[in-house]
Amino acid sequence: MSLTALVGGLVPEIAVNSLATAGGERIAVGSADGYPAVWRQAPGSGSWSLVSSLPVVSTYPGLSALASVTHGPVGWLAVGGPGPVVLTSADGTTWHRAGGSIIQGLAGASAIVTAANPSGYVIAGNLAASGGSGTTDLWWSPNLTSWTRVTSMNDTSGAGQVLAIGADAHEFIAVGSDGGHPAVWITTDGQDWTTINLGLPPGASAAALTQVAINGNHVVALGRETKAGESVPFAELSTSGGASWQEAPFGSTRPGTIVTALAAGSGGFTAASQSGSPGQQEAQIWTSATGSSWTSAQVSGLSGGGAHEIAALVSSGSAVTGIGMTATPQAQQPITVSLSAG
Numbered sequence: 227m228s229l230t231a232l233v234g235g236l237v238p239e240i241a242v243n244s245l246a247t248a249g250g251e252r253i254a255v256g257s258a259d260g261y262p263a264v265w266r267q268a269p270g271s272g273s274w275s276l277v278s279s280l281p282v283v284s285t286y287p288g289l290s291a292l293a294s295v296t297h298g299p300v301g302w303l304a305v306g307g308p309g310p311v312v313l314t315s316a317d318g319t320t321w322h323r324a325g326g327s328i329i330q331g332l333a334g335a336s337a338i339v340t341a342a343n344p345s346g347y348v349i350a351g352n353l354a355a356s357g358g359s360g361t362t363d364l365w366w367s368p369n370l371t372s373w374t375r376v377t378s379m380n381d382t383s384g385a386g387q388v389l390a391i392g393a394d395a396h397e398f399i400a401v402g403s404d405g406g407h408p409a410v411w412i413t414t415d416g417q418d419w420t421t422i423n424l425g426l427p428p429g430a431s432a433a434a435l436t437q438v439a440i441n442g443n444h445v446v447a448l449g450r451e452t453k454a455g456e457s458v459p460f461a462e463l464s465t466s467g468g469a470s471w472q473e474a475p476f477g478s479t480r481p482g483t484i485v486t487a488l489a490a491g492s493g494g495f496t497a498a499s500q501s502g503s504p505g506q507q508e509a510q511i512w513t514s515a516t517g518s519s520w521t522s523a524q525v526s527g528l529s530g531g532g533a534h535e536i537a538a539l540v541s542s543g544s545a546v547t548g549i550g551m552t553a554t555p556q557a558q559q560p561i562t563v564s565l566s567a568g
Contacts, residue, residue: 239257239258239259239260239558240256240257240258240259240263240551240558240560241256241257241258241291241537241551242254242255242256242265242537242538242549242550242551242560243255243256243257243291243292243293243294243306243537243538244256244292244293244294244295244304244537244538245295245538245539245540245547245548245549246295246296246297246302246540247297247540247542247547248297248302249269250269250270250542251266251267251268251269251318252266252267252540252547253265253266253267253295253297253302253304253318254266254267254274254295254538254549255292255293255294255295255304255306256291256292256293256537257289257290257291257292257306258276260288260289260290261278261280261283261284261286261290262278262283262286262290262291262292262304262306262311262313263276263278263283263291263292264276264277264278264292264295264304264313264315264321265277266318266319277318277319277320277321278313278321279321282313282321282322282323283311283313285323286309286311287308287309288308290306290307290308290309290311291306291307291311292304292305292306292311292313293305293306293307293337293338293339294306294338294339294340294341295340296340296341296342296347296393297342298342298343298344298346298347298370299342299344299345299346299368299369300316300369300370301314301315301316301317301318301370302314302315302316302318302321303340303342303347303349303370304321304340305338305339305340305349306338307335307336307338307351308336309329310329310332310333310335310338310351311338312324312328312329312332312349314370324370326373327373327375328349328365328367328373331363331365331373331375332349332351332363332365334353334354335351335352335353335363336351336352336353336354337351337352337387337388337389338350338351338352339351339388339389339390339391340391341391341392341393341398342393343393343394343395343396343397343398344395345368345415345416346366346367346368346369346416347366347367347368347370347416348364348365348366348391348393348398348400348416349364349365349367349373350362350363350364350365350388350391350400351363351364352387352388360386360387361386362386362387362388362402363375364376364388364400364419366416366417374417376416376417376419386402386403386404386405386409387402387403387404387434388400388401388402388411389401389402389403389434389435389436389449390402390435390436390437390438390447391438392438392439392440392445393440394440396414396467397412397413397414397440397467397468398412398413398414398416399411399412399438399440399445399447399468400412400419400438401435401436401437401438401447401449402434402435402436403432403433403434403435404421404423405423406426406431406432406433407423407424407425407426407432407433408423408424408426408433408434408435408447408449408462409421409422409423409424409435410422410424410435410447410462410468410471412468412469422468422469422471424462424471426451427451427453427460427473429453429454430451430452430453430460431452431453432451432452433449433450433451433452433460434449434450435447435448435449435462436448436449436450436485437449437485437487437488437497438488439488439489439490439495440467440468440490441490441491441494441495441517442467443464443465443466443467444463444464444465444490444495444516444517445463445464445467445468445517446461446462446463446464446474446488446490446495446514446517447461447462447463447464447471448460448461448462448476448485448488448497449461449462449485450484450485456481457482457484458479458483459476459479459483459484459485459499460473460476461473461474461475461476461517461520462474463516463517463518465516474517474518474519475519475520476512476520477512477519477520477521477522478522479499479501480501480502481501482501482502482503483499483500483501483510484499484500484501485497485498485499486498486499486500486509486535486536486537486550487536487537487538487539487548488539489539489540489541489546490541491541491542491543491544491545491546492541492543492544493513493515493541493543493544493546494513494514494515494516494517495513495514495515495516495517496511496512496513496514496539496541496546496565497511497512497513497514497520497539498510498511498512498535498536498537498539498548498550499512500533500534500535500536502533504533505532505533505555506532506533507533507534507535508524508525508534509525509534509535509536509550510522510523510524510525511523511524511525511536511548511563511565513565525563532552532553532554533551533552533553533554534550534551534552534561535550535551535552535553536548536549536550536561536563537549537550537551538550545564545565546564546565547562547563547564547565548561548562548563548564548565549561549562549563550563
């Protein structure tokens with residue numbers, strides 16, 4: 227495999243949080259100068275352009291950011307917060323603010339994520355509840371116009387939260403935690419969800435799943451577990467399309483390692499992580515053909531001091547593209563990483 231870092235120009239106060247692709251077009255979302263931001267890479271192009279217009283994004287209160295983006299049957303959907311921030315686009319170039327029940331329903335929600343497949347779109351947000359617990363507010367739409375609140379997911383202990391959603395042509399799989407234990411939710415129609423509570427990893431006092439990717443019957447979920455007061459990565463694997471799960475070894479990681487992104491493609495699974503002391507974090511790439519074992523590789527081309535992070539990954543066939551940041555006290559630099567078989 228060859229790993230090449232392609233470094234863009236300097237941009238102040240920029241963050242990229244999610245990346246998606248459809249029809250050769252790539253959309254990245256995050257924030258720029260405190261506003262929600264959308265960048266587009268046209269099919270066959272090597273350059274990115276900011277396509278979120280200031281009149282659309284400047285009316286959100288305070289510092290806002292987009293956290294998740296997806297493509298479905300009628301176009302693109304990007305979500306974030308606070309607000310919530312919900313933007314849609316039919317072509318990836320012109321973006322509009324969503325209105326109606328979805329904005330009212332997600333008011334006050336945090337950690338908002340989204341996914342889509344040919345049948346429609348799912349949005350999940352987490353709402354704080356009394357006593358320090360929380361509930362997940364989940365919405366379904368076939369067309370980005372009408373939205374339905376889903377109630378079947380709220381059969382947890384009352385302390386559940388969804389932190390990521392994956393989708394393929396047949397199902398949606400959400401992951402997070404329920405009562406301090408890792409949890410998975412599955413649906414084939416976006417509306418009737420089944421909850422699967424997983425046991426704590428051996429020796430862990432708490433755990434949550436933060437990333438999920440689907441590759442046929444193989445589904446990988448990555449997260450963090452608390453052991454002896456420290457947070458370390460762990461992996462769960464399903465070889466039955468999400469119906470049953472088992473813990474899988476993720477590999478040897480440094481203290482403080484955090485998994486930042488996960489993607490699936492024809493070549494298997496690719497994950498990104500970050501580790502190191504504040505301001506000096508290093509980015510690392512992990513690959514696995516089936517999700518049962520992982521191999522690590524340093525991200526070449528990232529030199530010098532500062533913090534390096536690959537915040538989002540997306541697969542197209544066997545090729546994987548990642549996007550993130552290199553940050554120093556003086557500047558931030560957007561990073562594009564290309565991983566291909568070779």
